[in-house]
Amino acid sequence: MGKDGTHARSAPELRVQLGPLSLKNPVLTASGTFGYGQEFSDFLDLARLGAVVVKGISLEPRPGNPPPRVTETPAGMLNAIGLENVGVERFLAEKLPSLRRRNATVIVNILGNSEQEYAALAERLEDAEGIAALEVNISCPNVKEGGIAFGTDPKTAARVTEAVRQKTHRPLIVKLSPNVTDIGLIARAVEAAGADIISCINTVSGMAVDVFSRRPKLANVLGGLSGPAIKPVALRCVYQVVHAVSCPVIGIGGIQTALDALEFLLVGASAVQVGTANLVRPTAAVEVLDGLERFLRHQGLASVQEYIGTLDTTCRLPQAEEACAGDG
Amino acid sequence: MGKDGTHARSAPELRVQLGPLSLKNPVLTASGTFGYGQEFSDFLDLARLGAVVVKGISLEPRPGNPPPRVTETPAGMLNAIGLENVGVERFLAEKLPSLRRRNATVIVNILGNSEQEYAALAERLEDAEGIAALEVNISCPNVKEGGIAFGTDPKTAARVTEAVRQKTHRPLIVKLSPNVTDIGLIARAVEAAGADIISCINTVSGMAVDVFSRRPKLANVLGGLSGPAIKPVALRCVYQVVHAVSCPVIGIGGIQTALDALEFLLVGASAVQVGTANLVRPTAAVEVLDGLERFLRHQGLASVQEYIGTLDTTCRLPQAEEACAGDG
């Protein structure tokens, strides 16, 4: 008998298969919270991670937003980095080789302001070696349509997905925004347009102000909320997306510990991304991974696959008819 | 000179005028978090509050959802009470008189599953004495349209508003849900349909699960997230609504302290509602009120009105063009 009262077994199988994408384990790092990986190499072995999703890359380098760019909120943070990044050329020349030297599995997060930009990025990345998948951030404003984010409309979301799909043979992940009325609708649209995998959620739109200076706490006024505060929202979105599509889903939002990650797997995510937690504890992702393995042993499970999607939602009592779900 | 370095003055004016509704101060309690008021009479003087917004009332009594109905989340809580309430008749016979005896300013929150139900409620309440305003919760599912919440579509939101407007001469507050792509759109629709005031936000749709029992933490699976965690989302919604409409706005979401309340006033809310904080500290609302007065003195302001909407969003630096606002 093991310390936790269960039988010792061989190490549980952590490998997960997400459509065309096979990962050594389901713990990834979220774009924008893990730099280009090298920032963390003092703290952990990048090769241990399911994958490193790099900071969102655009065709041209971007300077990002004016400061202040980040601010703390209860159990969360707001950011308006403004997608500062080195651009695809420097990424390929400097960042990707450094990640490859460290044997990291690399997923490249891409962004643009038109379908053409997304397509051009996918094309430029197609021949580069050492990229396991593309993740398309569709929370960016579509400049042709008055700056409304691609991801808030099923039609534009589908068009971006198609544009990328046509240029890449790589596993294609589309990353959804939670700032929509019906995330299942967007999920179905991008699945139909060729997404192999859906990841969600990106940050929740939010804002903070300083009552003394009477100024916004972010120069950009609006920012994206992340961290533990949004975990319930993320879990709900993943649950809705899992029920809306048949492709695999990657859960993101507020994951700090293995138990948090397990919540996402339980509702049906096939993998997770650790985001803001990396900023607070640079070892967060490997701690999640270690805790996951410990949990599987404790529960006597031979593989993480056995656990994924096993939520039991049957209710012992009749629901009150016509109740306003989740609104008091 | 006062203790805080400012000149002592006469008490700052706290009265606020919200369209047709005049309130002695801008601190209200949020529906569903303050019972029918009497639950708090051991802790505070109900007459001190700007208004008490009572638990949502329906035509018939409702038993509510099966338990568990509440669960804690980081800096927040999820609830799926299922709108348990005593129904309009018992409300008028028992709850309203008790509130009136305590000299509370009463706002009645109403809910239904069809336009007719909302209209009938408004009609039934029209002749009752001691009701300062109606607040319409439009986050309820419209049974005629497959259970989609009224508040998620500008058309249905407008129709409910109109239905109530036709039956009441009272100040009409419509309470918006944050679970939409564009809250400004809904705000404009309900303003055009006759709302005098808009309050926002209701809870954010969320979920929590237990990884050991593999069961949802709420019997209803989905619930509404409230508390400090959602404050940045609420503030953003209020900001968007203030810029979308010309009617007054009441800010709700995660307010625990006077500083939180001031953030909402700063972005342009004319009043606020304290919600979940009442559950944690039953004296929360009066503490917010006292803190608000202290702040106004400290800042040398003669009235709360001088402070409302004075956020300065000018930016010293050029924004990066085409940045993905609030998404990394």
Place this chain on the structure above:
Amino acid sequence: MPKTQEKARLLETRRVAEDTHRIALYAPRITATARPGQFVMVRITSEGTDPLLNRPFSFHRIHKDDGLFEILFRVVGRGTWLLSQRKEGETLEVIGPLGNFFTLPPAHEETVALVAGGIGIAPMEEWGHRLAQWARGDEARRVYLFYGARTASEVVPTRRLERKGVTTFISTDDGTLGRCGTALDLLDQTCRDLSIRPQRLYSCGPLAMQAAVATWARQQNLPAVMSLESVMACGIGACLGCALPAVPPDDSSRIHYVHVCKEGPVFDSRKILWEKMEPMPVRPLSFVCS
């Protein structure tokens, strides 16, 4: 009995059994009107907004003259773990007294039994005291305690109750102390063996035990008075979060709920729909606390 919010001074903290702690709180206003069976809501955090909600705990001992009461709690999650880390001299915000309370048996009853499972012993100490006083008023009166725990190390000492005249029987699930078996086994067997015929049960413990005790009481045609649990947000009847499925007043089949913090926590077991209850999930401490 007005409810009060009070900054209570933590006078003493003591580990009394495995993962089980007793703390004494100086809170004269709350103590003044506290009654056995009632509870308090305790603010856990001192630092921020996480954990956000207060946690409910029964009065374990009430010391009216000293203006203080004690709570006894088991560490089952983050809130109770953080509470166990609090030190003497710190202050805790407490709201109480809340809920209804135990009432003395009607005049014709002479023999009553307390049934406690695990941390369900908490409210039984103060109530056992009062019943012991009640028993002293009439020679024929008898008070028994049937207390079941999982294992010897989790058994909270009951000397104080025994000294007052409460006849105490103990069982553990693994037989490491007292009889081997559950609190219900203990109750059932001891009553048979010693021909004890309680006329009324007062019970507190985990749901499964409470349900079993309720069934047993029904079979014996005995009233069972139960202190029940439910996840709570406010504890003061404001949120309607603490509902439990119950028999409607009109005995119809419509859905009906009672609220543990308002109509409870003390209920007549026959009013509860036991088969519809969702058990509280149990979480291995090694994963939950750090």
Place this chain on the structure above:
Amino acid sequence: MPKTQEKARLLETRRVAEDTHRIALYAPRITATARPGQFVMVRITSEGTDPLLNRPFSFHRIHKDDGLFEILFRVVGRGTWLLSQRKEGETLEVIGPLGNFFTLPPAHEETVALVAGGIGIAPMEEWGHRLAQWARGDEARRVYLFYGARTASEVVPTRRLERKGVTTFISTDDGTLGRCGTALDLLDQTCRDLSIRPQRLYSCGPLAMQAAVATWARQQNLPAVMSLESVMACGIGACLGCALPAVPPDDSSRIHYVHVCKEGPVFDSRKILWEKMEPMPVRPLSFVCS
């Protein structure tokens, strides 16, 4: 210099001036490679997820032989307030050493001045030490400290630096100690009065002061090396949150940012676009802490 995450033991905590505290942390791995000008990120909460983010603090004193360092901080908000409540014997998670560091003046320079405003004194103590050592290497070398605070009660004692040979001048905004005026007034007047001609400034303090010092240095045609602040999330270059507007490398007019935690916190003042900086809001403590 590898960055490390270390559970540091809080060895000593001491209030050294109004709202100003110094704490000693035993963290041998971080201390081993720490250099003056660098900083650490300190985890504030022990209880939950609020406050979520770590807070940056400069090395105030580095005791290589003892495996410990000290930080000096001013209470300005909830995080620093909570930190001031920590007790000796507790542990704090710390990440460091982070950022770049001060470097010794080039060979031809002999006279340098440290300029500190308010809590900007924090990094200057360790750096002052090193410069004092540097000065001991050559008779002609001189190290001055110009230290301005708001009022006498907020002045952190500078005896230790003076003993090492750093000539120290103090001013307060209200004239309650030393010269009446700002750190810049002090620097400017003292240099005139005593004909001191610093060849290089090392400066740390609030934005307004730093901007003024930068302008003064430019007028005097002096290099000014500045330790700058910015709101940080990670401190390790991962989030890109700590940007400050800077002169682009190609001197064009395009938008360019530097990152305080990566390219800083120590910058050449001529590289910063002072007029574009957003000041940190100041919040009255009476409203923020409790």
